[in-house]
């Protein structure tokens with residue numbers, strides 16, 4: 529069944545093997561091809577008659593509860609996640625206003641990365657660590673359980689590390705901190721700086 533309000537997976541802006549060895553093609557095949565697709569299928573199946581048809585993902589996440597919240601949250605989270613990467617080896621660093629805000633709010637880029645990794649490694653169970661901006665442009669690192677997204681706190685999400693085991697287990701098994709430390713090699717800071725948009 530199709531309807532006018534169904535969601536689709538975001539297109540990957542790189543080849544499925546372009547993030548290796550930080551994220552393998554096999555992990556992309558499962559994470560993007562199976563896990564994200566399942567969240568999309570579940571959300572699309574739940575939308576008809578829910579009252580949330582036609583809303584943006586962000587608005588569904590802000591307003592819904594239960595299964596619709598969980599699946600819409602995971603679709604939004606993975607959309608932001610999979611579009612923030614670039615092939616390993618390309619040089620990338622925070623730009624412009626975002627670079628200034630990181631220095632202002634965390635002391636330095638290195639101090640920000642250390643704090644972000646620590647909050648990702650220390651998040652119990654499944655969830656996401658986020659860099660997000662408030663309406664004044666101040667930066668915050670938040671830990672969200674399960675399908676959580678900082679839009680629920682009135683923040684604009686900028687960067688995220690997925691700490692669900694499905695994001696890293698094929699490549700790193702239980703070594704979540706090693707996976708998080710490696711992710712910096714593939715962050716496209718041009719994308720993150722544009723999301724900050726100041």
Ligand code: MN
Pocket residue numbers: 559563606690692694695
């Ligand atoms: Mn995931």
